[in-house]
Amino acid sequence: MTFLQLLFVFMLLTITAGFLGWRRATDPVFLQGRRSRSRAVYHGSYTALWCAVPMIVIMLCWLMVEPWFIRPAVLQAFAPAAGEPAVNAMFQYLEIRNIAAGVLPGSNASEMVIQAVESYKSLSQTAGVVLSILFLVAGMLGFYRGYKKLAVDFPAREQVEKFVRFFLLASSTVAILTTLGIVLALIVEALRFFKHVPLLDFLLGFKWSPQVAIRADQVGSSGAFGAIPLFAGTMLIAFIAMLVAVPLGLFSAIYLAEYARPSVRTLVKPMLEILAGIPTVVYGFFAALIVAPLIVDASSTIGLHASSESALAAGLVMGVMIIPFISSLSDDVITAIPTSLRFGSLAMGATRSETIRKVILPAALPGVMGAILLAVSRAIGETMIVVMAAGLAANLTANPLESVTTVTAQIVTILVGDQEFDSPKTLAAFALGLTLFCVTLVLNFIALKIVRTYEERYD
Amino acid sequence: MITPNEKLVRKRKRAEMRFRAYGILSLAAAGSVLLFLILTIVSSGYTAFFRATVELDVQLDASRMSLAEPYSQDVLMQGRYTSVARDALYAQFPDVTDRKIRRSLAKMLSVGGELAVRDYLLEYADRIGSTVTLELPLSSDFDQLYKGHLPRTGEHIRFSKQQLQWYDRLMAKGSIHYRFNSQFLFGGDSRYPELAGIGGAVAGSFYALLVCFLLAFPLGIAAATYLEEFAPDTRLTRVIEANINNLAAVPSVIFGLLGLAIFLNVFGLPRSTPLVGGMVLSLMTLPTIIIATRASIRSVSPGIRQAALGMGASPVQVVFHHVLPVAMPGTLTGTIIGLAQALGETAPLLMIGMVAFIANVPATPLDASAALPVQIFLWAESAERGFVEKTSAAIMVIMTFLILMNLLAVIIRSRTQTRVE
Numbered sequence: 036m037t038f039l040q041l042l043f044v045f046m047l048l049t050i051t052a053g054f055l056g057w058r059r060a061t062d063p064v065f066l067q068g069r070r071s072r073s074r075a076v077y078h079g080s081y082t083a084l085w086c087a088v089p090m091i092v093i094m095l096c097w098l099m100v101e102p103w104f105i106r107p108a109v110l111q112a113f114a115p116a117a118g119e120p121a122v123n124a125m126f127q128y129l130e131i132r133n134i135a136a137g138v139l140p141g142s143n144a145s146e147m148v149i150q151a152v153e154s155y156k157s158l159s160q161t162a163g164v165v166l167s168i169l170f171l172v173a174g175m176l177g178f179y180r181g182y183k184k185l186a187v188d189f190p191a192r193e194q195v196e197k198f199v200r201f202f203l204l205a206s207s208t209v210a211i212l213t214t215l216g217i218v219l220a221l222i223v224e225a226l227r228f229f230k231h232v233p234l235l236d237f238l239l240g241f242k243w244s245p246q247v248a249i250r251a252d253q254v255g256s257s258g259a260f261g262a263i264p265l266f267a268g269t270m271l272i273a274f275i276a277m278l279v280a281v282p283l284g285l286f287s288a289i290y291l292a293e294y295a296r297p298s299v300r301t302l303v304k305p306m307l308e309i310l311a312g313i314p315t316v317v318y319g320f321f322a323a324l325i326v327a328p329l330i331v332d333a334s335s336t337i338g339l340h341a342s343s344e345s346a347l348a349a350g351l352v353m354g355v356m357i358i359p360f361i362s363s364l365s366d367d368v369i370t371a372i373p374t375s376l377r378f379g380s381l382a383m384g385a386t387r388s389e390t391i392r393k394v395i396l397p398a399a400l401p402g403v404m405g406a407i408l409l410a411v412s413r414a415i416g417e418t419m420i421v422v423m424a425a426g427l428a429a430n431l432t433a434n435p436l437e438s439v440t441t442v443t444a445q446i447v448t449i450l451v452g453d454q455e456f457d458s459p460k461t462l463a464a465f466a467l468g469l470t471l472f473c474v475t476l477v478l479n480f481i482a483l484k485i486v487r488t489y490e491e492r493y494d
Numbered sequence: 495m496i497t498p499n500e501k502l503v504r505k506r507k508r509a510e511m512r513f514r515a516y517g518i519l520s521l522a523a524a525g526s527v528l529l530f531l532i533l534t535i536v537s538s539g540y541t542a543f544f545r546a547t548v549e550l551d552v553q554l555d556a557s558r559m560s561l562a563e564p565y566s567q568d569v570l571m572q573g574r575y576t577s578v579a580r581d582a583l584y585a586q587f588p589d590v591t592d593r594k595i596r597r598s599l600a601k602m603l604s605v606g607g608e609l610a611v612r613d614y615l616l617e618y619a620d621r622i623g624s625t626v627t628l629e630l631p632l633s634s635d636f637d638q639l640y641k642g643h644l645p646r647t648g649e650h651i652r653f654s655k656q657q658l659q660w661y662d663r664l665m666a667k668g669s670i671h672y673r674f675n676s677q678f679l680f681g682g683d684s685r686y687p688e689l690a691g692i693g694g695a696v697a698g699s700f701y702a703l704l705v706c707f708l709l710a711f712p713l714g715i716a717a718a719t720y721l722e723e724f725a726p727d728t729r730l731t732r733v734i735e736a737n738i739n740n741l742a743a744v745p746s747v748i749f750g751l752l753g754l755a756i757f758l759n760v761f762g763l764p765r766s767t768p769l770v771g772g773m774v775l776s777l778m779t780l781p782t783i784i785i786a787t788r789a790s791i792r793s794v795s796p797g798i799r800q801a802a803l804g805m806g807a808s809p810v811q812v813v814f815h816h817v818l819p820v821a822m823p824g825t826l827t828g829t830i831i832g833l834a835q836a837l838g839e840t841a842p843l844l845m846i847g848m849v850a851f852i853a854n855v856p857a858t859p860l861d862a863s864a865a866l867p868v869q870i871f872l873w874a875e876s877a878e879r880g881f882v883e884k885t886s887a888a889i890m891v892i893m894t895f896l897i898l899m900n901l902l903a904v905i906i907r908s909r910t911q912t913r914v915e
Contacts, residue, residue: 038860098761132762196810200724206716207725210738210784213777217748220755283520290517303521310528312896314838316867317889320874321531324882355527386506388513409743416745418841423874443747443841450754451844468751472744479743 041094041170048171049087052178056082059185066187073191081191084198085181089173097166105162109155131155221472224465231459232260237466239263243429243440245449245460260463262470264429268439272350272425273414275435279354280414281407284361291362292369293391311359319423322352327424334436341436344426350435353420357410364409368402368489369395401489408482412475418443442467535893539886545675545688546640547629548603548664550582552611554622559611565619573615575608579630586669587660599660604631606677606689629671634687634880636661640670644879678887682853683864683872687880690873692888694855698768698848698863699837705772705859706779706836711829713776714783715818718825721784722791723813742781749778750845758846765847766862774842779832786828790821823910830903834896840867866892 057079059065071078109131134152185191229237240261287307291300327348334341341347372395380390396403426438427448449464496504556562558581559573580600590596607630614628615621631637635652638644639661644652653661664670681691717738725731753774757763763770794817802812818825843849848868856863864872866888873885 039858128762192808196808199810199814200720203716203720203724206713207720207734209713209717209777210741210780211734213741213752213780214737216756217744217752220752221748224755283523286516286520287524290514290521294514294517303525306525306528308900309897310524312834312838312900313531314840314867314870314892314896316838316840316870316874317531317535317893320870320885320889321534323874325534355524358524386510388510389506391513412743413745416747418745418747419871422841423871443745446747446751447841447844450750451849465751465755468748472748475743475745476740479740483739 041167044171045087045090045174048090048174048178049083052086052174052181053079053083055178056080056182056185059182060191065185069187072188073193077191077195078185078189080195082178082181082185084195086174086178089177090170093166093169093173097169101162105155105158108158109151135159217472221465221469224462225469228459228462228466231462232466236260237262238470241431243445245445245463258459260459260466262442262467264431265440265442265445265467267431267433268346268425268429269415269441269443271346271433271435271439272353272421272441273411275347275350276353276357276414277407277411279351280357280361280410283354284358284410285365285403287358287362288365288369289391292366293387293395307359307362310355311363313356315356315417315419316423318352318356319419319421322348322420322424326352330436339436342426342438344424344438345436346425346439347435349421349425352424353414353417356417356420357414360413361406361410364406365399365403368399368406368486371402372398401485405482405486405489408478408485412478412482415478416443416471416475418447422447442471446471535886535889539883539888539890541641541643542678542883542887543675544641544672545678546632546637547671547673548583548632549627549629549669549671550579551585551625552578552582552628552630553625554578554611554615556622559622561622565615565622567616570612570615570619573612575611579603579607579611582628582630586664586667595656598654598657602633602636602657602660604633604637604688605686606631609689629673631688632670634878637688638880638883640672641883643883678884679891680855682855683851683869684853685851687878687884690881690884692866692869692884692891694852695864695866695869695888696891697855698771699866701768701856701859701863702771702775702843702865703833703837705769706775707829707833709773709776710779710783710832714780714829715787715825717780718784718787718791719813719818722788723809723817738781738784741777742785746778746839747841747845749774750842752777753842753846764860764862766850766852768848768856768859768861768863768865770846771843771848771865772859774846775836775839778839778842779829779836782832782835783825783829786831787821787825790824790828791817793824794820823906827903827907830899830906834899834903837895837899838867838892840871843868844871866895 057075059082060071060073060075060078109128131148131151132155134148135155237260240259241263242259242261243264244259291303295303323344327343327345330345330348331341331343376394376398377390380394381387385393421441421444425441425444427440427444428438429440429445430437432439446464446467449460555578558578559575561569561573580596580603583599583603584590584596587599590599610628610630614626632640635644639646639653646653646658661670677689678691680693681689682694684690721731721735725734753770757770757773758765763773798816798820799812802816803809807815843865848863848865849872850862850864851872852862852864854861870885870888870892873881873888
């Protein structure tokens with residue numbers, strides 16, 4: 036059975052089970068003239084759950100077990116040569132699955148692969164039949180057990196609620212599982228990378244050219260993995276972005292919070308929200324197609340040469356993207372300052388700008404710093420603008436008119452398109468990802484801490 | 495005579511004016527960039543919704559199209575329509591007989607011309623053998639010429655003198671028309687700019703968002719309900735809360751790495767599909783939904799809770815029958831905003847392979863497909879001039895969806911505000 040058919044059967048069985056439970060609980064013979072302890076709906080839910088949960092459990096177990104069960108059988112022919120890592124087998128397996136599913140063309144596959152595809156197809160067909168039977172039996176047995184339990188004084192509601200609470204708890208752990216998944220995936224792959232390239236060479240190397248020689252005698256593909264040029268490029272673009280975003284965002288926030296009339300606020304706020312809601316790929320298009328040529332023209336009129344993929348274009352546009360982020364966070368911080376501080380200063384004869392500069396901003400400084408740190412972490416993690424506008428050449432330069440590359444841009448270029456499994460090049464993306472994750476995590480942690488202590492100060 | 499005191503006052507007043515001007519200037523700068531962005535996109539993109547076609551008399555000769563009776567769907571799908579389409583164009587210029595020159599003439603027609611003939615025959619198979627007047631699309635370069643995006647003269651001119659003469663003759667005859675291009679809105683991607691459409695990408699995005707919604711909405715509400723209503727104040731709870739806040743700030747490209755390493759390589763889910771895309775996006779949307787739902791559960795008046803408890807409802811019943819329905823508008827607003835963010839998200843979809851060139855419109859979430867933002871990225875990267883207007887037009891479409899979604903969120907929010915007040 037296909038997945039959709041299974042889903043249909045699942046829903047049908049569950050609804051039937053629920054209906055049967057409900058009908059039993061409303062049956063006068065069953066009730067024998069008494070009132071049941073729980074409402075009929077809960078009896079129905081109880082039997083439906085007993086039917087659905089075993090099926091879901093079987094399905095999940097199957098997903099876990101299936102690869103380990105079919106894979107060795109399919110890959111028997113591909114006994115790995117001595118010393119070959121197991122990952123190649125994994126890759127082979129994925130390829131076979133994809134051919135079997137018709138995602139990849141099987142026309143140019145080798146004889147061995149075609150045989151493996153055939154054996155995969157027949158195995159998975161048998162397995163599918165077994166699964167379907169197990170699935171149905173589990174659902175029916177579960178339903179039978181739940182149905183037998185029903186009685187006039189059976190606490191169906193308590194049982195169902197117990198399950199609901201468990202479900203709620205389980206859902207809230209999804210966030211933790213996600214973080215765990217991210218950390219595990221990044222660390223496992225990054226460790227494999229560091230087997231090829233020492234950690235210090237990665238963090239402190241000055242040359243980045245991730246092409247690895249396919250043949251031993253190939254020229255010009257040294258495979259250098261020194262990430263310093265990427266860090267420098269990331270910093271340069273983030274720095275330009277902050278040069279744009281911090282003053283513009285901060286002054287916008289000050290104006291909106293301290294000067295603007297409510298009517299102006301209701302007009303301007305949606306504008307900033309639109310700016311914040313524009314997808315980054317649109318900013319990337321804007322940077323690459325409109326801003327970058329403008330910069331090339333402008334710098335050639337003053338006698339400078341600008342690359343068509345300059346750091347300046349990416350940085351400027353990224354700055355515009357971050358303006359609403361800084362302004363809305365700073366706006367919150369500034370409006371949270373008690374009006375007594377403001378009135379005190381104004382009553383002493385200070386002008387409004389003096390009040391803002393000498394009283395409000397110093398008081399808001401920690402919060403604003405938090406906002407800026409969060410913005411920096413966003414600038415570092417921003418991907419599409421740099422992929423489209425910043426180029427791929429790993430130059431170590433501080434000249435904003437030249438082309439630089441960033442951590443995120445490299446991750447994307449390495450992983451888009453065909454990848455060789457287990458090559459240092461592919462794994463390098465995960466090492467870069469780990470670095471990025473750690474840096475943004477630390478930045479966010481510090482920023483959230485600052486903002487929180489600040490919020491408590493004026494509560 | 496100005497006293498030093500007045501001087502100081504004037505100076506302070508000027509400083510005040512300057513400070514205020516900085517604020518206005520910042521906002522004006524942000525606003526003008528936004529305006530500039532929208533204007534450039536709209537002005538370069540609106541033409542993609544139209545295309546230039548040429549009106550030709552096509553002789554539907556069965557043998558020329560390699561068709562044999564019966565003219566079933568399958569037979570018609572296999573037919574060869576290139577020559578009849580070209581013949582129709584040649585017929586307009588009887589003076590052109592040389593084969594080489596004719597080839598250059600044929601370049602004026604889009605590859606889509608033969609598809610137009612096929613689609614016509616699929617509908618009117620009985621016309622085979624007769625001559626009909628059809629409008630066939632021009633090739634991308636001439637389409638761009640008609641729209642004024644390509645110059646007729648200059649260094650990098652893409653047309654020969656002859657081609658321009660033919661074009662002018664067709665224009666003079668009035669056979670070139672400017673039509674609404676429905677293929678752009680509903681068709682799949684293509685290597686030829688004049689045939690490329692966003693239908694496949696829109697469907698892919700729709701399925702990805704559907705999967706994202708189906709996963710993130712129930713999970714988000716459940717998690718928020720647990721944290722707000724049932725969670726004991728333990729270490730675990732605090733860890734979960736800190737986690738959710740942190741997850742909201744993790745760069746999107748990291749989620750792409752997660753999807754690649756776990757969903758694709760460990761679980762072996764199919765690459766390039768909206769299913770996996772939706773799963774990755776749901777993990778990114780989850781924190782947004784949880785945070786919004788918690789805020790709106792917190793704002794439910796305690797009176798409702800107490801009244802329900804007083805009537806004998808169990809804690810679970812209180813939450814599901816009373817608190818959550820009242821909190822639903824806030825939850826929905828948060829969900830829509832989260833989905834709008836997910837719609838614009840590109841980097842994680844690139845990682846899980848939704849960048850492959852796919853010309854079909856996906857029928858289920860398990861078919862390989864592109865997504866709207868990824869399509870924008872792909873078109874922006876292609877060198878051909880004809881894709882620039884397509885990119886801008888695709889941006890117009892995605893922005894329209896985003897604005898509609900945000901409007902919906904605003905409407906839900908304002909309607910409930912008036913109800914509570």
